[in-house]
Amino acid sequence: MxxxxxxxxxxxxxxxxxxxxxxxxxxxxxxxxxxxxxxxxxxxxxxxxxxxxxxxxxxxxxxxxxxxxxxxxxxxxxxxxxxxxxxxxxxxxxxxxxxxxxxxQILEKFFNKVFSVSSEELVQSLETQKSLMVSVSTGGPQIKFVNAEYIERNKTISKGLNERQIKNPIIFTDLWGWHGKWSDGSLPTYRDRREFLSQLIDPIVEKVQAIPVDELPTIFEEPTGWSRVDRSIREIKAKLALAETEEQFMNIGLLCRETLTSLAQAVFDREKHPILDGTVVSETDSKRMLEAFIAVELPGSSNESSRKMAKTAVDVANTLTHRRTADFRLAAFSAEVTNMVVNMVSIFAGRRDPN
Incomplete structure (x- = not known):
């Protein structure tokens, strides 16, 4: 040879x-x-x-x-x-x-952002909007009772289509605009109105559904821009790959704790983010600082479930990083949850917004 x-x-x-x-x-x-x-x-x-x-x-x-x-x-x-x-x-x-x-590495595709409106949500919104437009124009509910619902849903549709660079075919800003269209004599029958809406919306639904899943990235790998946080995350990944002893696994837990502290210090503003229980917090109380940040950045009853999820993630990360994580599984789980909290907070802080 x-x-x-x-x-x-x-x-x-x-x-x-x-x-x-x-x-x-x-x-x-x-x-x-x-x-x-x-x-x-x-x-x-x-x-x-x-x-x-x-x-x-x-x-x-x-x-x-x-x-x-x-x-x-x-x-x-x-x-x-x-x-x-x-x-x-x-x-x-x-x-x-x-x-x-x-x-x-040479990339085959260029991903410039993550879609905030998923394909599933966008398709469902389009189909629901179509059903509502059919309903009000064929003897269904009165416009005054469902117009607000239509307007709100159209915002989601417009955002989702704009992200995919697809023109929104629904040009009616409210149902009164749609009423003007179907009542001007061009769509005299219920069948005409149904066919018009199918020709208007169905091709867009098909276009959205045809977008390959691998073009909808959901994981952020890019750095956050907070240098101490990014440096810590890189170090966690590197140390996890090399760790073999109990002391090395425990050190990963300590590093995760330091990462959360750096993250909290990067986003917490004492004037803007009041501590929920009124405690005067130290510069290392990452749990209270992050919870205060989340409470302000995700306000209102509509965000209650999101706040709970975010708070739970912070709680889990905080608990894990204070344990004596002496084996690979606990250290890896601690690293993964810490990374998730970093990405989650970076989203709320606007660090993941499209350029």
Missing amino acids: SIEKSIKSDSKKIIATIAHLLKLDKQEIELDVLSNSEVEIEMTGYDNWDGGTYSFVLTCKTPVTIYSKIQNDLQAIEEVIKNKTQHVFKSYNRCWIESVVITP
Whole structure:
């Protein structure tokens, strides 16, 4: 077998060995890059000096969310991975690693925002609006009793369609506008009105339903912009990948607690967010500060269920981070809940709004 074929055949073993060396040396950033990248090892040259030597390049095609965080330190990270690769290449006679190159993965699609109105909600709103318009124009309820419902639902429809860059076909701002249309003589029969609405709305429903699910991202991977919070989240993920002992798992719980504190300090405003129980809070009372923030940012009875969910998430995260999380499962759960609270609060704070 040729040298090139031998290296290609062993590429998975080589990459696994490099990763293990990085883990043992606690080089967390480099391990994160290698573990999450598409890694290729390619022969780039041959020199017949001294019996012949073969040169190779190791390329890491890294997810853009990771690449964007490390691009200022690429050279140093590449050098660390190259050093570990050179150790592994000693097992192969007359082979050496010329360089390690880290590049961003090429994306097939561009996602510029998360839809706040889900496809399911949008389709249901369109179909309900159509039914209501049919009903009022075919002897159903009087407009004065259902007009407010129509107007409110049309706001949801307009928002959902606008997010998908689809023109809203329902041009009637209220049911009186629809009444003017069906009563002007152009739609004299109930059947005419039903057919008109089907031709108006059904194609839009089909268009919304045809949008592939993978074009509706629901998870934020981008940093929040709060540097201390983002740095802590990265550190939690890296440490979780390396943790093996009880002390290391407990340290992840402590880091989660510090993350919540940094998050609370980033969003809490003493004048704007009064503490719910009137307690004078310290700068580290993340639970009370976050609960006060949520109460103000999600006001009113219509947001009661959302407030409960958010408060529960904060309670769970706070409880977990104060436990002696001494195994992987508890540490991982604590990390996941902490990350969820960070994303949730960043949404309320406007950090996830479309540009």
